Amino acid sequence: MYGEDREINIDMLRIPLEFAPGVKIRFIGREIALRKIVEWSERGVGFPIVVYGPEGCGKTSWLRQSIKILEKMDYKVIYVNPAEENFENALIYTEDIKDIIREVVTQGLQHIEISMSSLITRLSDLVFTIAYRIMKKLRKPKIAVLIDEAFQRMELREASSYVKSLLNMIEHSSYEYDKIIAIVATSGGAFRSEIGRHMWAHIMSMWNMSENDFRELYDQIPGEKPSFEDVWRITGGNPRIFRQLYSMRWNIDDTIDYMVRSKELTPDFISRWRRSLEEAVEDPDSIWRSETSREFIDELIRKNLIVYNLYERRPGLWIDQPPPEKDLEIGVGRYVAWQTPLYREAVRKALKKIDR
Numbered sequence: 146m147y148g149e150d151r152e153i154n155i156d157m158l159r160i161p162l163e164f165a166p167g168v169k170i171r172f173i174g175r176e177i178a179l180r181k182i183v184e185w186s187e188r189g190v191g192f193p194i195v196v197y198g199p200e201g202c203g204k205t206s207w208l209r210q211s212i213k214i215l216e217k218m219d220y221k222v223i224y225v226n227p228a229e230e231n232f233e234n235a236l237i238y239t240e241d242i243k244d245i246i247r248e249v250v251t252q253g254l255q256h257i258e259i260s261m262s263s264l265i266t267r268l269s270d271l272v273f274t275i276a277y278r279i280m281k282k283l284r285k286p287k288i289a290v291l292i293d294e295a296f297q298r299m300e301l302r303e304a305s306s307y308v309k310s311l312l313n314m315i316e317h318s319s320y321e322y323d324k325i326i327a328i329v330a331t332s333g334g335a336f337r338s339e340i341g342r343h344m345w346a347h348i349m350s351m352w353n354m355s356e357n358d359f360r361e362l363y364d365q366i367p368g369e370k371p372s373f374e375d376v377w378r379i380t381g382g383n384p385r386i387f388r389q390l391y392s393m394r395w396n397i398d399d400t401i402d403y404m405v406r407s408k409e410l411t412p413d414f415i416s417r418w419r420r421s422l423e424e425a426v427e428d429p430d431s432i433w434r435s436e437t438s439r440e441f442i443d444e445l446i447r448k449n450l451i452v453y454n455l456y457e458r459r460p461g462l463w464i465d466q467p468p469p470e471k472d473l474e475i476g477v478g479r480y481v482a483w484q485t486p487l488y489r490e491a492v493r494k495a496l497k498k499i500d501r
């Protein structure tokens with residue numbers, strides 16, 4: 146058993162991650178975010194925590210690292226990620242609840258002709274069955290449910306009621322538990338606004354890696370690479386973009402072209418919003434002005450290009466280190482930020498390429 150004030154050694158628990166095929170690294174940094182997990186595990190949470198952050202900033206890695214810490218703190222952990230393709234990554238759980246998991250999964254599979262892949266899509270719901278069964282079978286357990294990409298296949302309204310069900314589990318479970326932690330991660334900006342309208346969750350933001358953590362990651366990647374300053378300027382600390390650059394052999398131009406395609410920066414999109422985009426490339430806070438078209442903002446949010454309505458940089462609102470107050474070099478404004486500077490460069494390039 147672990148006393149309330151027992152220091153746990155987080156560094157001993159750091160998990161291996163695959164940065165690229167054949168390049169294994171350990172989970173790096175995120176000291177504050179990991180300390181938060183320890184804190185929550187000591188007292189449980191009163192509300193579901195909804196974590197919102199840019200695509201590829203490291204939400205999944207942090208949750209998967211958190212499993213280890215929570216288990217060390219005596220929690221039974223269920224992690225689900227309905228966006229995963231393979232079942233082993235979509236459902237991860239503490240070894241000693243495997244019988245309960247098997248029971249629930251087998252029952253789930255008995256319904257009509259459900260395949261493994263459609264079972265993955267139902268994992269967000271099955272989490273409740275699993276958690277309640279753990280409470281029923283074990284005496285006053287500590288339970289953590291970590292739901293990654295929970296809203297992947299949901300409408301906005303469904304997402305709110307999902308969060309409400311988590312709150313119900315915390316507030317009104319008919320079974321007894323000792324402590325409970327419920328964390329939901331999403332990169333969908335629209336979900337954050339929708340969930341924010343209710344008082345059913347504690348919403349927290351996550352940002353790309355801090356410069357110090359990112360430097361440590363940079364140092365661990367083998368081979369020749371551009372200078373740290375160049376990599377920082379183009380990724381803004383986003384480890385997924387860093388990985389993308391690595392796999393494209395540091396060819397920044399090709400990576401930008403790839404983003405123009407994958408973010409669908411089409412001639413239509415560019416011509417329609419040219420003026421606003423030109424301003425946003427210079428300073429994302431231009432989007433914050435009251436006269437900005439809501440449709441334009443929603444498009445940028447939907448394409449996951451920006452984070453709109455950045456929280457104040459108070460520690461309680463951020464899972465880890467917040468972004469700088471304002472740093473135009475990496476596309477961070479006071480109220481609006483490019484998710485990574487690379488996206489801004491993709492927009493800049495599309496603006497140049499597509500005729501007026």
Ligand SMILES: Nc1ncnc2c1ncn2[C@@H]1O[C@H](COP(=O)(O)OP(=O)(O)OP(=O)(O)O)[C@@H](O)[C@H]1O
Pocket residue numbers: 162163164170171172173174175198199200201202203204205206207294332362384385388
């Ligand atoms: N703390 C970290 N230490 C080392 N590598 C990391 C860390 N965080 C993230 N990474 C690397 O960055 C990549 C992207 O991170 P991850 O998948 O966790 O982001 P995400 O926020 O879940 O993305 P998405 O929004 O697409 O779900 C991972 O493949 C991982 O290798």
Ligand SMILES: [Mg+2]
Pocket residue numbers: 204205206293294
């Ligand atoms: Mg993820």
